[in-house]
Amino acid sequence: MASKPKIKELLDESACEHNKTKKVACNAPTPGATTGGCAFEGAQISLFPYADAAHLVHGPMTCLGTSWETRATGTSWQGRDLTQMGFTTDVSLNDVVFSGEEKLVKAIDYIMEHYSPEAVFVYATCVTALIGDDIDLICKQAAENFGVPMVPVHAAGFVGSKNLGSRLGGEAALAHLVGTKEPQESTPFDINLIGEYNVTGDMWQYTPLLEELGIRVLSTLSGDGRIADIRTAHRAKLNVIVCAKSLVSLTRKMKERYGIPSISLSFYGKRDTSKGLLAIAEALGDDDLNVGTKALVAREEARLEEKLAPYKTFFQGKKAVLNTGGNKTWSIAAALQDLGIEVVATAVKKATEDDREKARETLGDKGVLMMNPGVEQAKLIDETGADLLLAGGRSLYTAIKKGIAFADVNQEKKRSYGGYDGLLNLAEDLKNALQNPVFKNVARRAPWEK
Amino acid sequence: MGEVIHKRDKPLQVNPFKLSQPMGATLAFLGVDKCMPLMHGGQGCTSFTKVFFTRHFCEPIAIQTSAVTDAIAILDGGDYSIVESVKNITKKVTPSLIGLHTTGLPETKGDDIRGVARQIEFPMVTVNTPDYEGGFESGWAKTCKALIEQLVETSEVVNDNKLVLLPHVSLQPIEIEKIKEFIEGFGFNVLAVPDLSSSLDGHLGEKQAALSSGGISVDEIRSLGDAGLVISVGDSMQESAVALQHKNSEMRHHHFSHLNGLVATDCLVEVLLEETGFTRPPITVARWRQRLQDAMLDSHFSLGQKRFLVAAEPDQLAAICQSLHDAGGKVTIAIATVDSPQLEKIAADKVIVGDLEDAEIAANEYDVIIGNFHCEAIAHRLHKGLVLRGFPNWEQVGNALKNDVLYEGGCYLLFEAANTASSRNEVKHA
Numbered sequence: 021m022a023s024k025p026k027i028k029e030l031l032d033e034s035a036c037e038h039n040k041t042k043k044v045a046c047n048a049p050t051p052g053a054t055t056g057g058c059a060f061e062g063a064q065i066s067l068f069p070y071a072d073a074a075h076l077v078h079g080p081m082t083c084l085g086t087s088w089e090t091r092a093t094g095t096s097w098q099g100r101d102l103t104q105m106g107f108t109t110d111v112s113l114n115d116v117v118f119s120g121e122e123k124l125v126k127a128i129d130y131i132m133e134h135y136s137p138e139a140v141f142v143y144a145t146c147v148t149a150l151i152g153d154d155i156d157l158i159c160k161q162a163a164e165n166f167g168v169p170m171v172p173v174h175a176a177g178f179v180g181s182k183n184l185g186s187r188l189g190g191e192a193a194l195a196h197l198v199g200t201k202e203p204q205e206s207t208p209f210d211i212n213l214i215g216e217y218n219v220t221g222d223m224w225q226y227t228p229l230l231e232e233l234g235i236r237v238l239s240t241l242s243g244d245g246r247i248a249d250i251r252t253a254h255r256a257k258l259n260v261i262v263c264a265k266s267l268v269s270l271t272r273k274m275k276e277r278y279g280i281p282s283i284s285l286s287f288y289g290k291r292d293t294s295k296g297l298l299a300i301a302e303a304l305g306d307d308d309l310n311v312g313t314k315a316l317v318a319r320e321e322a323r324l325e326e327k328l329a330p331y332k333t334f335f336q337g338k339k340a341v342l343n344t345g346g347n348k349t350w351s352i353a354a355a356l357q358d359l360g361i362e363v364v365a366t367a368v369k370k371a372t373e374d375d376r377e378k379a380r381e382t383l384g385d386k387g388v389l390m391m392n393p394g395v396e397q398a399k400l401i402d403e404t405g406a407d408l409l410l411a412g413g414r415s416l417y418t419a420i421k422k423g424i425a426f427a428d429v430n431q432e433k434k435r436s437y438g439g440y441d442g443l444l445n446l447a448e449d450l451k452n453a454l455q456n457p458v459f460k461n462v463a464r465r466a467p468w469e470k
Numbered sequence: 471m472g473e474v475i476h477k478r479d480k481p482l483q484v485n486p487f488k489l490s491q492p493m494g495a496t497l498a499f500l501g502v503d504k505c506m507p508l509m510h511g512g513q514g515c516t517s518f519t520k521v522f523f524t525r526h527f528c529e530p531i532a533i534q535t536s537a538v539t540d541a542i543a544i545l546d547g548g549d550y551s552i553v554e555s556v557k558n559i560t561k562k563v564t565p566s567l568i569g570l571h572t573t574g575l576p577e578t579k580g581d582d583i584r585g586v587a588r589q590i591e592f593p594m595v596t597v598n599t600p601d602y603e604g605g606f607e608s609g610w611a612k613t614c615k616a617l618i619e620q621l622v623e624t625s626e627v628v629n630d631n632k633l634v635l636l637p638h639v640s641l642q643p644i645e646i647e648k649i650k651e652f653i654e655g656f657g658f659n660v661l662a663v664p665d666l667s668s669s670l671d672g673h674l675g676e677k678q679a680a681l682s683s684g685g686i687s688v689d690e691i692r693s694l695g696d697a698g699l700v701i702s703v704g705d706s707m708q709e710s711a712v713a714l715q716h717k718n719s720e721m722r723h724h725h726f727s728h729l730n731g732l733v734a735t736d737c738l739v740e741v742l743l744e745e746t747g748f749t750r751p752p753i754t755v756a757r758w759r760q761r762l763q764d765a766m767l768d769s770h771f772s773l774g775q776k777r778f779l780v781a782a783e784p785d786q787l788a789a790i791c792q793s794l795h796d797a798g799g800k801v802t803i804a805i806a807t808v809d810s811p812q813l814e815k816i817a818a819d820k821v822i823v824g825d826l827e828d829a830e831i832a833a834n835e836y837d838v839i840i841g842n843f844h845c846e847a848i849a850h851r852l853h854k855g856l857v858l859r860g861f862p863n864w865e866q867v868g869n870a871l872k873n874d875v876l877y878e879g880g881c882y883l884l885f886e887a888a889n890t891a892s893s894r895n896e897v898k899h900a
Contacts, residue, residue, distance in 0.1 A: 081491075
């Protein structure tokens with residue numbers, strides 16, 4: 021199957037800075053001691069936000085049954101929002117024995133007849149990959165039949181981690197969509213947003229600013245994305261990777277094939293948002309744009325500072341312990357600092373070396389990088405007199421035992437913390453947490469235990 | 471009873487509310503104290519399942535994966551990944567039981583998990599739950615049966631006060647607790663298998679999520695053989711009851727398709743009176759019966775004016791439809807996740823095995839939809855009333871405390887359904 025990406029190549033990513041230090045592929049999970057999601061989930065994360073495409077999961081019920089309608093990826097698509105719909109072949113024993121190909125063909129026909137999407141993504145899963153259903157051939161024939169792209173996604177769960185799956189999702193888009201159509205017009209400031217999934221509308225916090233600067237988002241992978249747009253992505257002048265390391269192989273290949281340079285940035289917090297906007301302007305290499313961006317950043321920062329002032333007074337002297345993973349170890353830390361909160365510790369157990377460096381940079385010499393947060397965080401709260409614990413739900417008990425405020429940063433957040441205005445949302449949520457008497461009240465001892 | 475369509479030739483599920491067998495198995499193992507559910511398959515099944523239940527219960531969920539990768543899938547028959555899993559789990563924690571259940575992946579290649587488990591010196595219960603067969607309800611039921619078959623010691627004596635309760639998968643923790651208390655009110659010592667009432671219902675443990683905490687203990691399961699009575703609730707649980715009777719032929723069995731509503735609860739009370747020789751139930755039982763009679767009359771008017779669509783696992787589907795029907799609520803369509811003999815008994819005009827696309831297509835045939843979280847979008851799009859029931863409910867908190875069973879829960883369900891039905895009166899359909 022020629023269209024299948026080479027997994028080994030994807031794992032040996034030369035664009036990955038710290039790859040030199042890593043000899044063995046990082047995707048072998050330990051039986052009985054693994055918590056992460058699988059490649060299918062990663063592929064789903066990177067591609068599901070296309071609301072004008074149907075996402076057909078060719079597998080048994082667990083794959084889609086647990087996972088559809090779990091991510092609030094906003095879309096402005098006026099048609100039926102297909103990201104919030106679930107399609108699966110729900111293969112049965114009969115399909116496992118006699119092949120699920122016929123069912124898959126019929127399922128694609130059904131979707132085209134009833135929903136006429138702009139494209140269909142067909143996801144292989146462990147079972148259908150193992151029984152050898154030829155989704156490449158079926159997609160090829162269906163594409164010819166219906167005249168719309170049919171994208172086979174070879175990211176069965178057992179091929180590796182969530183991160184690898186996101187790469188495979190990117191590969192599928194590159195192989196079957198990018199470069200298959202020409203844009204109606206081109207501007208010198210056309211960019212692709214890569215790895216921005218618009219969860220809770222994160223990207224809408226900064227895309228109006230890009231628009232104001234005359235920077236056009238030609239396409240996205242895949243937040244608020246359109247199939248027609250990603251097909252023209254090869255004509256962009258710049259790839260902007262937003263907080264996602266998983267798609268560096270995609271952008272490297274787009275550089276090799278189409279000469280598109282790329283930059284990687286984050287839109288969390290004031291400083292990172294400003295840095296991000298300036299970096300885009302810089303990379304597009306236009307003097308006027310640079311000047312305009314600086315002015316816009318200055319204006320937005322001033323506007324934000326004014327709104328943040330009352331919060332900053334409130335947060336003065338407040339200390340926080342942060343227990344999360346990945347790029348959040350430093351990006352949320354930076355956002356907290358922007359609010360005037362001192363981040364005394366951040367967990368780096370589930371972070372890459374690159375993230376650890378950035379965390380050190382963000383927290384400074386005094387800050388503690390926790391390698392074993394489960395054990396360390398309670399002690400650190402005592403030692404530093406922290407007022408706030410930001411962590412996943414499991415740490416709630418630590419906060420209650422210590423009688424300090426708790427904010428859940430790992431669970432699906434309800435509203436956006438991205439861009440300048442997102443910082444105001446974060447400030448409001450943290451203020452509410454700090455003022456909330458619930459943590460102290462719940463910590464009360466029962467009358468019979470006094 | 472109306473038309474029942476068991477089988478369809480639709481080639482896919484669109485907006486499915488069906489859930490898989492391994493998920494039901496996981497949940498059942500979580501009803502055993504200090505258990506570590508071990509899902510044999512790719513890591514994603516476990517990760518997805520963990521998040522799924524965490525969000526539903528707002529509780530930490532203990533579960534591990536054998537993390538089968540593509541190479542291992544081809545080379546290994548489970549010997550490596552299962553043995554390694556047990557080794558790695560027991561390095562960190564000491565479960566009283568490891569609940570090994572499969573997914574589609576190892577079943578497709580034919581792993582012999584019982585054989586592998588036999589070679590491991592650790593208490594394990596194994597159950598085959600491929601996700602290309604059955605569903606959530608059967609996964610739970612099979613696991614309950616496996617717990618009984620593989621753990622319960624045979625017995626020839628019976629303790630007439632000891633009663634085993636076998637609840638179906640859709641009963642929430644509070645419902646299991648209420649049924650236990652109800653029966654205990656007649657003087658029985660009740661043990662539920664599995665028992666979510668104490669394991670997935672609001673407690674703040676110091677050591678969260680390492681293992682399940684609360685639930686029936688492994689020792690209690692081992693010694694269920696001397697129970698005088700077993701009560702199964704939900705048709706999916708009948709086989710588990712039979713399995714338990716195989717451990718002691720003296721054990722008597724009473725089966726209830728569900729325990730929703732006045733009629734079904736009356737049947738339970740009759741059985742309990744007969745078994746105990748009492749002439750009257752505890753005062754609170756009589757009091758709640760009066761309240762339910764009152765609730766049925768208070769709610770019958772708005773219930774009778776509206777048409778309902780109910781989408782649920784078969785046992786819960788039968789239960790909810792009967793509750794509504796008893797008080798004059800008209801269920802025009804009942805959609806089941808999977809086929810079940812239960813479907814023939816459901817009090818609805820039409821019963822189908824289907825998905826939520828079916829609910830959309832039938833938009834003109836109902837006013838209120840009762841179903842899981844995924845029904846929210848439909849209710850919103852089509853301007854229908856919504857009562858959230860079943861797994862998952864990620865929309866609301868407090869799921870563990872939603873009580874629809876017996877006289878008491880019957881009141882709450884009818885009031886909620888009636889209030890939802892009447893609050894939609896003002897809505898103008900688009």
